[in-house]
Amino acid sequence: MMSQHVIVAECRDGKLRRVSLEAIAAAKGCMADGDRLAAVLLLGSDGAGEAAAASATAKLLAQHGTDEVIVIDHPSLGRYAPQVHLAALLEAAKALAPEARWWLGHTAIGRDLAPRLAARLGAGQVSDALAAARGADGRIVFTRALHAGKALERRAFLPGYPTIVTVRPNNFAPAAIVAGAAAPIRSLPFTPPQSHTIVCDVVRRASGTVDLAEARIIVAGGRGVKSAAGFAPLAELAALLGGAVGASRGACDAGYCDYALQIGQTGKTVTPDLYIACGISGAVQHLAGMSRSRVIVAINKDPDAPIFSVADYGIVGDLFEVVPALIDGLSSEL
Ligand SMILES: Cc1cc2nc3c(=O)[nH]c(=O)nc-3n(C[C@H](O)[C@H](O)[C@H](O)COP(=O)(O)OP(=O)(O)OC[C@H]3O[C@@H](n4cnc5c(N)ncnc54)[C@H](O)[C@@H]3O)c2cc1C
Known part of the structure; x- marks a missing residue:
């Protein structure tokens, strides 16, 4: 039986997020012959310039192998407001x-929207999928991490129900x-519902131009960094x-950097190509x-630090000597 797959595309600063293209790839990898792939794009264009950018997105x-792109463009969708965005997705669901x-x-938005959507559609949900594969019986089996990554579980849905999956970025x-x-x-036309909350402003606290969750390279610091400076x-x-720069909770708790940079069980989950951990115990x-x-790559002055057990390359030394040496070496190479 033919299945319809739907990507909920996400934009930031008017640009399609990479994770949406990753979700397309994940879905395509699980599609059978005859399955169809739609993308839903929620936008809040306010003015001609933004509308042009929206149409480009x-x-x-439409160029990434989707069969259809459904766009709901309304100024109320300009800033993420759970009730309004959920209502827009439910509107799109009527056409699917x-x-x-x-x-x-x-992502922060995907994590928030997925369970709301699942509850309203009566769907099953899998969060933070690391892998998805179509089994011989046609069921899609999702892999996700449990107990802070110590175990992996595989889950599949019963047929005949809508399903919601969030895929881990990178x-x-x-x-x-x-x-x-x-x-x-x-x-699709959209009339926003009365929302209990209004997002007045979004203040981004993390500095840096590269989004931590989607960064291909992360240099993270821990309590061993010793200060904000x-x-x-x-x-x-x-x-x-x-x-991008990331941090351990130790560094955040010590006030060296903002919690927006925290990586870990209660922070962000990242999967970059290269992770350089500086002064992080592990x-x-x-x-x-x-x-x-x-x-x-782990840089730590304690040779017994647990971070070395997961590191591909370990440098036992003082990060205040090693990091400048890396900068010097790379500056002449790059
Ligand atoms: C429920 C719960 C949730 C948590 N969630 C998270 C989370 O999401 N993320 C997270 O990170 N932690 C989390 N933690 C905290 C976690 O247990 C650790 O306390 C924390 O990760 C330690 O941070 P750290 O490695 O920076 O500090 P430390 O453990 O203090 O390690 C500092 C390291 O720096 C090294 N060092 C010191 N000076 C130098 C130097 N000059 N050069 C090189 N190395 C140096 C030391 O040898 C040491 O290994 C959580 C804890 C709990 C209980």
């Missing part, structure tokens, strides 16, 4: 198969543009590599958020 989705398989990024290779593809773009060389190394709660990074 919709076209981009009742048993559709929904795919969202496991874990699937993003879908590529399909030459000549230009799926139809359909706009101590993060400066880490930021310099991150900038040199085109990466507590299990920290490892839960970064141990699936592709290459881990």
Whole structure:
């Protein structure tokens, strides 16, 4: 039986987020012959310039192997407001198969929307999927981490129900543009509901231009960095590599940096290509958020620090000597 897959695309600062292309790839990897893939794009264009950018984003989705792009563009969707965005998705759901398989990024917005949508659609939900594969019986089996990454579980849905999945960012290779593809773009009208909350302003506290959750390279600091000023060389190394700065909770608790940078069980989960841990001991709660990074480099002056047990490369030494040396070496190379 044909299934419909639906990607809920997410934008930031008017640009399609990479995780949405990763979700497309994840869904495509699980589709059978005859299955269809739709993308839902919620936008809050306010003015001609934003409307043009919105239409460019919709076209981009239409080029990535989707069969249809559904756009709901209304000023009330400009800033994330759970009730309004949920109402817009429910509007889109009316135009989709009742048993559709929904795919969202496991981002702050995806995490918030997915369970709301699941409750309203009577759907089953899997959060933070690390892998998805179609089994011989046609069921899609999702893999997710449990107990701070110590165990993996595999889950599949019973047939006949809508399903909702959030996929971990940076874990699937993003879908590529399909030459000549230009799926139809359909706009749906939307009347926003009365919302209990109004988002007046969004103040971004984390500095840096690279989004931590989607960064390919992360330079993270722990309590061993010793002060807010101590993060400066880490930021310099991150900038040199085109990466982002992250932190352990130890560093955040000590007031060296903002909690927006915290990586771990109660912070962000990241899967960069390269994770450089500086002055981080490697507590299990920290490892839960970064141990699936592709290459881990640990810099710690304690040779017995647990971080070395997950590191691909370890440098036993003082980070205040090692990081500047890396900057010097890379500056002459890059
Ligand atoms: C419920 C719960 C949830 C938690 N969630 C998280 C989470 O999401 N993320 C998280 O990170 N933690 C989390 N924690 C806290 C976690 O248990 C650790 O306390 C924390 O990760 C320690 O941070 P740290 O490695 O920076 O500090 P420390 O454990 O103090 O380690 C500092 C390291 O720096 C090294 N060092 C010191 N000076 C230097 C130097 N000059 N050069 C090189 N190395 C140096 C030391 O050898 C040491 O290994 C959680 C804890 C609990 C109970």
